[in-house]
Amino acid sequence: MYDKTTSAEFRKYGSVYDESIDVEKNDLIIKQIVTSDKVISSLYYFLEPTYIEVVEGMAAILISDSSNSNFKLFAIHRKLEIKPNMYFNIISMTDQITYNLIIPSRYNLKIEFLNPPYVYNRILPTISIPEIIAYYYTIKSPKYKFKGERHNLYELTFVDNGTLDTTVDGVNYILNSSDLIIYGKNQFHTQAVNNNSSCSYLTIMFDMKCDDDSLICNRVFHCRKELYDAVRTFAKNISATIPYSENLILCNFHEIIIRLFQYDYLGADDASLPKESYQHFQDELLEKIVAYINERISSPITIEEICNKFSVSRSSLQMLFKNNLNISPKKYINDLKLTKSKQLIKENKYTISEIAFMLGFNSIHYFSRAFTQKYEISPSEYAQTMFKE
Template identity: 45%
Template sequence: MYNKTTSAYFLKYGKITDSFRDHKEFKKKTIRITDKKVASLTMYDQPVYVEMVDGMAIIVIADADQNFEHQLFVIHRNFKVYPDQHFSFITLTSSSTINLYMNPNTRRRSQDINKPIVYEPIRPNLMISEICAYYYMVKSPGYKFFGESHRYFELSFVDSGTLETNVEGVEFTLNNYDLLLYGPNQYHTQEIKSNEPCSYLTIIFESDIKDYASIINRVFHCPREYYQILDKFVKMTTSPLPYAKDLMISFIQELILHLLQYDLEEHITKPSTPIHQHFENELLEEILAYINEKIYEPLPVDEICDHFSISRSSLQNLFRDNLKVAPKQYINEAKLAKSKVLIKKSENTISEISSMLGFNSIHYFSRKFTHRYNITPSEYAKKIYED
């Protein structure tokens, strides 16, 4: 984050003031700045007053006593720079105009620096230029796609089940919440070898990713953060909002950026101490096992609190800090995920599944299922049957 000239950190070098307007004898010097770097600094033996006229700029101030270690401050309001400070300006916009006011007899001296100070503009390193296609597929055991290659990137994310894929002769297995990215012109096949159905999301897109070698031909197990990005992508596919498609592109771009730095990111939020972390891990593991055990029953949050002798607020914090979700939402997500598995098995009716999982009514279950997956339970069952 940048500091501004109005921050307390700037008081070492100058201060905000308009007092130069009271000094009619001051001379004015107008500077037009077009550079994004500085190779020399200027020092004045008397105070210099700075007035921003046009554009946006940074003042670079370096400490001569500390080998010209520099500080950057975004110019905000008019200010003065104290005598004997080494400083210069870098424009943030295409160009900037600044007025300097000083006493006519002020003396100026320049100082070259060994290494130029460069401002790096914030610009995107990659762009998703087009989403060509996206599908949510539910495939039955025995399904086999004999393969294709094309000039686009293709992402496959397994929502449930197991997907086998062969990429240029190399076999990969994707399980629940696994993701794989195919690179341009990579020949790949897909197959369901297990005895369970598999549902997965495929997104085909065009991008200018230059360093994609590290993220193709690799299975990523998605942390919840990545899953939530894909969830938001899916919701936007049926959204009537005017910028829904722009959001779809931005979500895929965000996901690819995460994949590019996957090995550098920490995928688990850590509490303040190892002891606390160990305690939270064990408690959370026990609670999640309890939820799974009670998945076929109505499970109020208060029941969990009573069973584990934990306050409601502590439970909320435990889930928020480690899973980024509220306990009630996690329970609903777990029940809905289980319902998909039961529907795929085709051993029970939708009404029976609703009752088995402790929903108040089939209408409530259907509404929750549709809101979560953008498809009704009966349509989902029909899709599995058709596939």
């Protein structure tokens, strides 16, 4: 963190001005300098006042009133007048800068060398995730076994609820609720549910460039609060369809990976996960799916559409509804459509055939049979009853 040259702290070394210096009138000369230097190994030292005017790019000035004291870095804002007897040099904050060094025509210059040189620390990414290839939420039954695979991608598995046994190149790992693991590129990995309870987990396949992936691969991370919140935020946003959702999802996932790289540097005590936070992914996913169905119940809606929208398999969707609502997703949709059909019949705006078509039933006969089975009265008889009332 550093100040601008317009700050009060800079007044110790010089001042700022707006209007360009009249070079001829003040017997000055201009030396235009183009540089991309981010490492400073030498310093200017003038016995006279000097002036700096940045022509192009963004620059900073490294400056001190003594060659032996701590140097200060200031972002250059406006034009600068540097006091005599200062040690300074200009650093390019952008790829390249052009600036005018304005000095007396009869200047006295001394060059002071820095040992070690000063290195300008730019804020640059050290981790790059250019693409998330796939992501899906899975619920597996007890005794599930996946024989294994390898691929040229990274893969993250986060266990929401239950216990997942996995091997990576023959090494065994156990993931409990709110644990996650990252499989490295081309590593053979298997997964299994070996106890008597189902296991639900989020899988994300992605590409990544980083200095050392061994820091996060092939180890079990138990999510502390910040990491859990980052995973949860990602899971909430993956089905969003508003503009720039993809960019937000990538930012969310970058946070997850960065927190994994930081995992060993953060204290465990202050960031423990509250017990009430566990096992909510199923509830949140189900809530979003049910809301999606309710919003579109007056239009044809398919199981395949829901699976694609929320990145879940048919079997996982079945188990999600069975575990939480004790009903299949197809029956839930049909029951909701039949409830909606009663409302439409009451409105007396559409024929029975139109209502069946609007709600996406395959035929009027299938609609009539389903309605009669549920309400023990046919749609036409129900309409007559409403009309008589």
